[in-house]
Amino acid sequence: MSWKPGDRRRDTTSMIRVDQAGEFGATRIYAGQLAVMGHRTPAARKIAGMALQEERHRAFFDRMIAERGVRPTVLQPFWDVAGFALGAVTAAIGPDAAMACTAAVETEIDKHYADQLVELGGDDPELSEAIAEFQAEELEHRDTALASGAENAFGYPVLSAAIRLGCRVAIATAKRI
Numbered sequence: 001m002s003w004k005p006g007d008r009r010r011d012t013t014s015m016i017r018v019d020q021a022g023e024f025g026a027t028r029i030y031a032g033q034l035a036v037m038g039h040r041t042p043a044a045r046k047i048a049g050m051a052l053q054e055e056r057h058r059a060f061f062d063r064m065i066a067e068r069g070v071r072p073t074v075l076q077p078f079w080d081v082a083g084f085a086l087g088a089v090t091a092a093i094g095p096d097a098a099m100a101c102t103a104a105v106e107t108e109i110d111k112h113y114a115d116q117l118v119e120l121g122g123d124d125p126e127l128s129e130a131i132a133e134f135q136a137e138e139l140e141h142r143d144t145a146l147a148s149g150a151e152n153a154f155g156y157p158v159l160s161a162a163i164r165l166g167c168r169v170a171i172a173t174a175k176r177i
């Protein structure tokens with residue numbers, strides 16, 4: 001495998017697209033959860049704190065999209081609705097299911113960011129430094145969710161597996177379109 005002009009550019013284009021789609025999706029999941037839960041319960045307050053960090057992640061990738069001329073995913077309107085629906089449905093089941101959703105999503109996002117960091121190596125410090133920082137925060141979200149009763153959710157193994165599968169499909173899709 002030899003490097004060709006344009007290779008790295010093409011790789012980071014796809015990375016930025018999928019990351020922006022994912023962070024956008026994360027903000028929509030939390031918006032759906034908070035729409036159902038309100039902002040007053042302890043679980044809702046934890047979710048609101050995580051949602052603020054997701055807004056920061058999303059703002060960074062929005063900026064990357066603009067500065068580097070990356071085409072955003074054409075599925076943005078879909079992730080808008082699907083993310084909100086996933087958040088609203090899990091929150092309607094209950095606070096434990098809402099936390100199970102976060103634990104499942106962040107487990108996949110952690111792996112996704114870890115893969116990207118390996119792929120990037122030292123080629124794009126601006127991108128990899130941000131990804132490393134966000135990855136650490138996603139792990140905090142996962143741990144917060146697990147400490148807040150995620151695993152007590154009814155049908156946790158099935159719920160978790162379904163959401164993780166959904167994340168993997170979303171990641172594979174957003175890389176291309």
Ligand SMILES: [Fe+2]
Pocket residue numbers: 023026053054057134138
């Ligand atoms: Fe995030």
Ligand SMILES: [Fe+2]
Pocket residue numbers: 026050054106137138141
């Ligand atoms: Fe997160």
